[in-house]
Structure formats: structure tokens, C-alpha cells
Amino acid sequence: xxxxxxxxxPLSVPEGAIASLNCTYSDRGSQSFFWYRQYxxxxxxxxxxxYSNGDKEDGRFTAQLNKASQYVSLLIRxxxxxxxxxxxxxxxxxxxxxxxLTFGKGTHxxxxx
Amino acid sequence: AAGxxxxxxxxxxxxxxxxxxxxxxxxRHDTVYWYxxxxxQDPQFLISFYEKMQSDKGSIPDRFSAQQFSDYHxxxxxxxxxxxxxxxxxxxxxxxxxxxxxxxxxxxxxxxxL
Numbered sequence: 001x002x003x004x005x006x007x008x009x010p011l012s013v014p015e016g017a018i019a020s021l022n023c024t025y026s027d028r029g030s031q032s033f034f035w036y037r038q039y040x041x042x043x044x045x046x047x048x049x050x051y052s053n054g055d056k057e058d059g060r061f062t063a064q065l066n067k068a069s070q071y072v073s074l075l076i077r078x079x080x081x082x083x084x085x086x087x088x089x090x091x092x093x094x095x096x097x098x099x100x101l102t103f104g105k106g107t108h109x110x111x112x113x
Numbered sequence: 114a115a116g117x118x119x120x121x122x123x124x125x126x127x128x129x130x131x132x133x134x135x136x137x138x139x140x141r142h143d144t145v146y147w148y149x150x151x152x153x154q155d156p157q158f159l160i161s162f163y164e165k166m167q168s169d170k171g172s173i174p175d176r177f178s179a180q181q182f183s184d185y186h187x188x189x190x191x192x193x194x195x196x197x198x199x200x201x202x203x204x205x206x207x208x209x210x211x212x213x214x215x216x217x218x219x220x221x222x223x224x225x226x227l
Binding site: 043049088092105106 | 146148154155156157158159160161169171201203214215216217218219220221
């Protein structure tokens, strides 16, 4: 079982609607959580990171973390066609240090004009 | 702003050959990570370095080795290449933080093994 799970999609959302992306993780010791966006053939770009329970907002993006339920989500408001990409959830399993992030397989998001 | 620089961007090799990828982190970033991403796959962590010492090791094959130099740049050496090594190889760098290491990725090096 992969340590970071995401629904691979595709998730299709009409333009202007809210896109909701979910991620669960298995290690309760996980400390920090990241959402990256990746266009095909390009490198992952950081959208947000969160390490405290609750919500964190940045523009159209809101990350939500619930450590008790071991899930993290990303909401994208007013979805735009340019948001169409694969969204990777990543977890730092040990917290801090120079440990590598563990990525989920990503959710392919399609914003329909 | 300066980003993570990777070279070469594209590399074609034959089976059993050797390849070297280079990564120049963002200035003042002291931690470097290497990831391998196969077609349609998520990035797989290979190895990381902090202050020129190996810090964490992931699914890096024994045929691969890496190091970080005094100027913080890193090189990934791959020997006895196999067809399955064809992938995008990303380098990422981060400043060393206690709470959350925010990784910035380079554009990647695409390795094709024929």
C-alpha cells in the first residue's frame, strides 16, 4: 500500500466551479504536507504547504489538514482552464531535516471551459 | 529569481552506458534532492544531501551514485544503464528548515536509454 494515496482521476470540473482534491497518508508521524501542480513533461511547482491542522488560504487555493483523520485536501475556487494539470500531494514522513518527500500518484484535474 | 539549474536537459544513451546528471541548487539552499519520474508515474525519491553529506536514501538503484560538492552542486551518476532507467530526473533544492522543507524543482533532465 502506497503511503500517500490520491484518486488518480481524471476529475472534471466546469470553469468557475470549486475543484476539490483529496489525499490520505498512512504515517501518523507525518509533519508537513505539500501540494504541487505538474503540467505534462514539466517539473512540479509548489502550490501550498501546510503543517498545522485547519485551513490555510492563498488566493484561490485553500489547503485543509486533518491529522486525526490523516487527510489533506486542496480546494481551488473559481477554477480556470489553466488549472488543468496533475496535482501531486506530498508528505514529509519524518518532519523537517533533509528527508525526501513522498509523493502520491497525483490527481489529473480537467477544467472544462 | 534564480532557480534550480539542471543539465543536460536531454540525454540519449545506449544500454550499459554511463550517464551523469548535474544540478545547481538555488543560492543559499544547502539541501539537494534527486527524484526519478517514469512516464505516467509520480516522482520517486532517490537520494538527498545536506551540507555535502548524504542525508536520506530512497529507491536509488545500486548502479546509481550521487554526491554533493563544496559549492553545493550535485551530480547523479548512473552506470550500466537499463531501458527502465528512461525517465525524467528532477533535482530539487531547499533551505534547511525545522518545520517544513519547501522543495523547489529544476526543469528536469530527460534520459532516454535505447
